[in-house]
Amino acid sequence: MDDNKKKQWTENTIFLVVILGCGLGVDNTYYLQIMTFIGINTLLALGLNMLMGYAGQVSLGHAAFYGIGAYTTAILSGTYGISPWAALVCAVSCAVFIAFVVGLPTLKLSGYYLGMGTLGFGMIVNILFREWSTVTGGSSGFVGIPMLEAGPVSFMSGRNYFFLVWMVVLVAVLLCRRILSSRMGRALRSIHDGENASLAVGVNTHFLKLQIFMFSAALGAVAGFLYAHFVMFISPESFGFMVSVKMVTMVVIGGMASVWGALLGASLLTLLPEVLHGFAEYEMIIFGLILMVVMIFMPQGLTRGLLDIYEHSRKRDKRHGN
């Protein structure tokens, strides 16, 4: 118990120190920007990880909430001139409400059917972004999203934005941790271990799944908000089916049911294309190969896989030492 708490404290402290170190130590705007994107993707992966890793529900349409967050804030702050911070509240409420309405029937499905249901939802939302062009700017995209400001602090500079995003990530990590160690989190993990047993001991699994669906929608909306005000331009393509698949991939490749897995998965899937740019034409081939190889040899995801390798080599070292 106490060991666990101590471990979490050390982890969080290390995390904070790394954020501060990166933010203050890195001077190049390009690298800061990549790390900001990693932060935004981490938020997405965190939310989806709660849903997939802990509640065991696959969503193939999660980019919809990302988009809802981005478009709500874009429309409210860009078109109607409302303060972005007020727009953030609206964006999150909107995403949570839609998650509730959609989740109510959809989460009764299971397995691939749930995948299909969420996929359909994602497609519908994306088509609305594209077709409702008088409001959303259609497929050409939405121009004119204002910059974020908080009193005297402007988030125009890459560094400030980096800190903003990563502080949000830190808060989200803490939130997820708190949920997981609570009564709700235990019930959630029990669904993952055995939904039937969980039902039989009195967990209202449907309601719980719905709650966590709404929570992950909220995180998605926050990520969308941060993305919209960072790039200051959004178009439907950034929230399409492939983005949903990418989110699922981040979660699985990082390691399901692990908060750090979300971070690792998001980092890998954000950095990999940047690194692979050098291979030009061969980028897709290499990317696909890496995805397959990681999944074949580390089915538990990178977090578990790397830990296994580490422990294995330590054991071997010990054996050699003796």
Next chain:
Amino acid sequence: MVTDSVKAFSKQSLGSCDIECPKDITRSHDILNVRNLTKMFGGVTAQDDISFSIEPGIVCGLIGPNGAGKTTLFNMITGIYRPDSGQVLFNGRPTRKMAVHQLVRAGIARTFQHVELFGSMTLLENVLVGMHVRTKSGFWGAVTRMPWVMREERRAREKAMDLLEFTGLTQYAHRPAGDLPVGRQKMAEIARALASEPKLLLLDEPAAGLNPVETEALGKLIQRVKERAVTMMLVEHDMSLAMGISDKVIVLDRGKKLAEGSPREVQNNQAVMEAYLGRG
């Protein structure tokens, strides 16, 4: 043919059959009334017009050959299956409209034939999940960690540790439940079920896979649970255990109730012996 004669026989010999005397089953002090329960799967009748009732505080054995419909009956009492006809009354109230978790809150808990602990969670956490219906904090409680939430959590932990002590599992509290030996897992399931403070506890083959020593310990545990005023229903193939601790025994065969009565009565029942030995 055979079943018909068996039915006739059982009616004669046991006299107090509920089908014959409907007024009996409305006795308000019964904790559980099962009335004319029928369930079909595809074309197969899994439960055929089953009726019985259980008085509070007793241990009721439910026996019968494989495929007799014992687990199906449990699933209907706990609300996982909906009966095609007939009804279940718990404390005099029909349960038809209640969801599984509502029934657990009302006081029905169960264990599984094949252990279904939450393998990746510690034993303590398993018992805490069992306490789910008796605790309140939700999403906002988890996020804000208000003092009352922390108090509730502390109390829940204390109670869970008490339960683990009661079942003799204290030393495993912080081990992942999946790593425990089977015997301990069976006990752990009972601890988890007790955590929901049930009035009626359904045990599905608790002794399956246990060695004689463990079985004996299980018998003692059931006895102690009974002392806590928990009514129990028990599906069991270990006859010495079932007959030894049950106050009343119900025999099912092929979805039908074959006999009901005290262990002694049932043991001497011709039809029951036939069902177990005669027809193979």
Next chain:
Amino acid sequence: MLLRKTTIVVLAILLCLSPAVLLAKPVYKIGGIFSSTGRASFLGDPEKKTMEMMVEKINAAGGIDGHMLQAVIYDSEGDPAKAVSAVNKLIHKDKVLAIIGPSTTPTTLAIVNFVERAQLPLISCAAGVKITSPVKPWVFKTAQSDLLAVAAVYQHIQARGIKKIGIITVANSFGESGKNQLLAQAPDFGLEVVQAESFGAKDTDTTAQLTKIKSAAPEAIVCWGTNPGPAVVAKNVKQLKLDIPLYQSHGVASPKFIELAGDAAEGIILPTGKILVTGLLPEDDVQKKILEDYQVDYQAKYKGNVSGFGGYAFDAVNLLAKALKGSNGDKNKIRRALESMAHHVGATGEFNFSAQDHNGLAPSAFVMVEIKGGTWKLIK
């Protein structure tokens, strides 16, 4: 053998030490962002190749004021987020003087804010009107706006005496921008759009939409899209036996379209940059020589046919090269030089930039062609 090698090495060393190299000026780095893979690769691929070729050519001719050019090109894959990441890399990591591209309207719009903030000239190769209207100080573009393309098509339709048209556009930024222009300009030419439909970029069949258009009884159909969708539309029009003229956009102005649509391409009329019909241009056309040279160079290097899209990058590099002359690497000077550029004859047309117009093309940048016998015929 050995002797010859030694001589070469010695010569090389001498060359390196020669005053020309000692006085060599720092290179001018220019950036490129093209969607060389992904959905819009038909745009980005020739653009990237053209830019690489042009930079090589300029360097071979001694660079600009003695400065060699260095092209740093990134792939946006048609994804706005990737374009943003690329533009930041160009601005902050590679520290380029100016950027050419991106290839599509959304990717361009996505990075406009960043170049404006960094005060860096951008010459986009995308068609959308939104890019240069309203005018942004640092953003220019070489592709003809769909504004001009629609005007060219409508002029032709009007001349035929047609009053009612049906339109079918692809559901992406190109089609959407085209649709807006088609709807907005129709009244100016006395036309009525009786039915407006759209199709998905990857749709395998458009007969449902065309049936709906057919039932509205238009006298001509205008299809606005990029390959391969419009080829499907052309085939479906033939299958439904719709005997009315079919107009396509400059988005399909490449030999690939004729190949894809096959027999169904016969009789289709579309606007195109002059590049597609270089051979058919009259000798006195000012663009003819430039286009021929570009084609010869491109074919020699890449063995493929040129397309109008590569032409956008061709013009962008040439314009930038002109603006770089005498700028000494000062971005403000480059911007001013671009804005005051006049009578620059390029592959796409004659550019006359001004403070009010950062596209600088006139409707004459388009010619109308008809597909006859599997090839293009110029319509006068």
Next chain:
Amino acid sequence: MQEIIQYLFSGITTGAIYAVIAVGLSMLYSSTELINFAHGEFVMLGAMAIVTLWVHMALPLPLAFAGAVALGCCMGLLFERLAIRTARTPQPIVLVIITVGASIFLRGVAMIVWGKDPFSVPAFSRHDSIEIAGAALLPQSIWIVGAAVLLAGGIHFFLKKTLTGKAMVACAVNKKAAWLTGIPSEKMGILAFAVSTGSGAVAGIFIAPITMSSYDMGTMLGLKGFCAAMIGGLGSLWGAFAGGILLGVLESLGAGLISSGLKDAIAFILLLLILYICPGGLFSAKEAKRF
């Protein structure tokens, strides 16, 4: 009225394409309980192979056809052998991500081999469109519908009537039990993959003349095929077939009667409603949840 018939024809044409893809997906599911998200890429391989073999190399159509199908089967074999079998845990989500990786990989390979430009393939039978009640129907559509029916029927027969097919289904239901009865489950897995990807290639071959073939055509087709298979009920071949036709008709009617921009959204809303009403698809075998 005439328009409605035309919408139905259009819907059936597109629907048949979805159907033929869905049948392959569903077939793989019923014998391995796996959804192959790279299925669309095998469709693409079939289409591109026919472009090369028939159009570019001018082989006779039957030969080109056989070649393209063989390519699809071989790639399926390799895929099963190298990626699916070697995976350490056969957890569904992990396998799904592997197939997603494979789809990206295959797209990348196709881009290098065939380039980025789309290709067009002439129709198998060069006739004008047939007119029925004033609505036009393409001969190639009849080809596709025929192929879909034959494929669904053939695979259905194979799974239900032949010993090998039955063994394959047995493997999906319970691998260990099947192994105990002496069914070589590994071979069955490979065979299932080969048949499924081969049928994907067949789909690609028939689709090629109607649509334009390019390296990235598979994603959307695979997605629609997946939806069709789900609507029909996974593992049910006729369900997959019906689901495909239904999806196509819904899209076409949506485009014709409501709005072409929203046609996919309309189709998806209806599909979701169907799923809510029958959560296991239209043709699902009703199974009680086991406790």
